[in-house]
Amino acid sequence: MKQFILLFLVALLAGATTLGGYTYFIQEETATFNTAERTSSFIPTTFSSPSNPTDFDFTGAAEKTIHAVVHVKNTTLSRQPTNAMEYFNGGGRALETVGSGSGVIISPDGYIITNNHVIDRANELEVTLNNNKTYTAKLIGTDPKTDIALIKIDGENKLPFVTFGDSNDLKIGEWVLAVGNPFNLTSTVTAGIVSAKARDLNEFDGNPQSFIQTDAAVNRGNSGGALVNINGELIGINTAISSETGSYVGYSFAVPSNNAKKVIEDIMEFGDVQQGILGIRGGNLNSKSAIEYGVDETQGVYVAGIEKGSGADKSGIQENDIINQIDGLNVTKFSDLTGYLGSKRPGEVVQLKVVRNGDEKIIPVTLVKLETYEIDSLGLEVKNASTSDLIGRGAENGVIVTRSLTRDIAQYNLTGVLITKINDIKISSIDDVKRSIKSNNFGAPIKITFMKQNGELNTFIFR
Numbered sequence: 001m002k003q004f005i006l007l008f009l010v011a012l013l014a015g016a017t018t019l020g021g022y023t024y025f026i027q028e029e030t031a032t033f034n035t036a037e038r039t040s041s042f043i044p045t046t047f048s049s050p051s052n053p054t055d056f057d058f059t060g061a062a063e064k065t066i067h068a069v070v071h072v073k074n075t076t077l078s079r080q081p082t083n084a085m086e087y088f089n090g091g092g093r094a095l096e097t098v099g100s101g102s103g104v105i106i107s108p109d110g111y112i113i114t115n116n117h118v119i120d121r122a123n124e125l126e127v128t129l130n131n132n133k134t135y136t137a138k139l140i141g142t143d144p145k146t147d148i149a150l151i152k153i154d155g156e157n158k159l160p161f162v163t164f165g166d167s168n169d170l171k172i173g174e175w176v177l178a179v180g181n182p183f184n185l186t187s188t189v190t191a192g193i194v195s196a197k198a199r200d201l202n203e204f205d206g207n208p209q210s211f212i213q214t215d216a217a218v219n220r221g222n223s224g225g226a227l228v229n230i231n232g233e234l235i236g237i238n239t240a241i242s243s244e245t246g247s248y249v250g251y252s253f254a255v256p257s258n259n260a261k262k263v264i265e266d267i268m269e270f271g272d273v274q275q276g277i278l279g280i281r282g283g284n285l286n287s288k289s290a291i292e293y294g295v296d297e298t299q300g301v302y303v304a305g306i307e308k309g310s311g312a313d314k315s316g317i318q319e320n321d322i323i324n325q326i327d328g329l330n331v332t333k334f335s336d337l338t339g340y341l342g343s344k345r346p347g348e349v350v351q352l353k354v355v356r357n358g359d360e361k362i363i364p365v366t367l368v369k370l371e372t373y374e375i376d377s378l379g380l381e382v383k384n385a386s387t388s389d390l391i392g393r394g395a396e397n398g399v400i401v402t403r404s405l406t407r408d409i410a411q412y413n414l415t416g417v418l419i420t421k422i423n424d425i426k427i428s429s430i431d432d433v434k435r436s437i438k439s440n441n442f443g444a445p446i447k448i449t450f451m452k453q454n455g456e457l458n459t460f461i462f463r
Contacts, residue, residue, distance in 0.1 A: 061177055067160040069102055069130065071127065076099065103127065115149060117147055129159075130187050140267060150263075175191065214254065224238070279368060280303050282323075283304060300323055300331055306318070378437075403415055423436060447459065
């Protein structure tokens with residue numbers, strides 16, 4: 001009995017020792033782990049963000065867009081001369097050419113925005129929706145300067161469409177989707193980021209442009225398609241690629257949605273584009289030009305000249321001023337300025353911040369209407385001639401060449417001459433010019449009669 005009690009006490013003591021050791025070592029270790037875990041929850045981490053930046057969900061934006069992006073087929077009839085007489089006077093064998101691109105439905109009743117070069121010279125336009133239904137489209141209007149065109153189809157039901165976003169709100173590095181309908185493959189979607197804003201591809205030809213640059217893959221057939229943000233809002237119309245091979249190599253360009261929207265609203269309301277201008281001549285600033293102009297600034301637009309009677313003239317803008325903001329948006333180069341003005345109309349007021357003799361000033365400027373017309377097929381820009389212009393040259397009619405649009409045409413030094421006839425038809429205004437050029441058969445030569453400032457007449461044939 002004594003031995004049993006002794007064994008029981010030994011067992012009880014061993015059990016107590018084991019329980020105490022477990023409590024001290026194991027529970028203490030667990031408590032330490034829990035404390036560390038609670039402490040770490042207050043340390044800022046990136047665990048809540050996607051581990052891969054492309055983990056953003058683009059499906060919603062794609063779903064909002066793909067059914068509103070269409071395939072546009074352009075059938076053009078031209079004349080192929082078969083003899084010397086037809087070559088010089090026009091005419092010849094009819095030749096049918098078929099081109100294609102993309103377009104974006106922007107209203108439920110069938111208005112479609114696309115590129116001017118997609119529908120240029122079309123004799124017949126055909127639109128195919130993402131559901132493979134095909135419609136004949138009619139041309140509403142075009143603007144070659146911005147490469148924007150508006151066409152329309154009459155659908156049986158309300159059509160899917162894309163709403164416009166504000167392209168001014170875009171930020172470099174922001175994700176975008178390029179949606180096109182090339183070669184009737186139904187809609188295709190690619191993703192990229194905004195690489196640059198207000199990109200000018202034509203800065204050396206005197207015709208400043210302002211594109212959104214992205215690295216979303218865009219190829220032939222995507223022209224006229226949609227560039228949308230991750231909310232599915234239209235923030236650009238895909239227009240061009242930069243490539244030595246004709247295929248996508250990393251850069252694509254889109255007309256900003258604010259500019260495209262303004263163009264089509266003008267076409268619908270006025271029949272043509274109402275372009276508002278400041279009335280200045282200027283250039284980009286950099287280290288070299290700053291030395292030439294004798295200024296300290298290396299960014300902005302240097303005002304080299306002012307058109308008399310323009311908004312800039314009436315508001316007090318002066319030569320040698322440096323424009324560095326417009327309506328609160330930074331202006332670092334000329335395309336920043338022209339890109340923003342492309343979304344404005346004549347009569348609107350913009351607030352310019354200028355640097356003058358080291359001091360900054362805010363000057364309100366009322367935009368005036370641009371009374372010029374670009375003849376793309378000739379590479380010339382013209383404006384209406386005033387009565388005094390005509391009297392001074394002894395002419396009864398004509399329009400004045402204001403500048404050449406290409407280097408090839410610039411070598412002939414036609415700036416300032418008077419165009420009196422096109423294809424032997426009397427020209428009295430830029431509206432006459434538009435009608436004459438539009439009525440000319442595609443590919444046919446254009447005969448232009450010029451009057452120099454000394455009254456001498458010359459005739460050129462453009463092919």
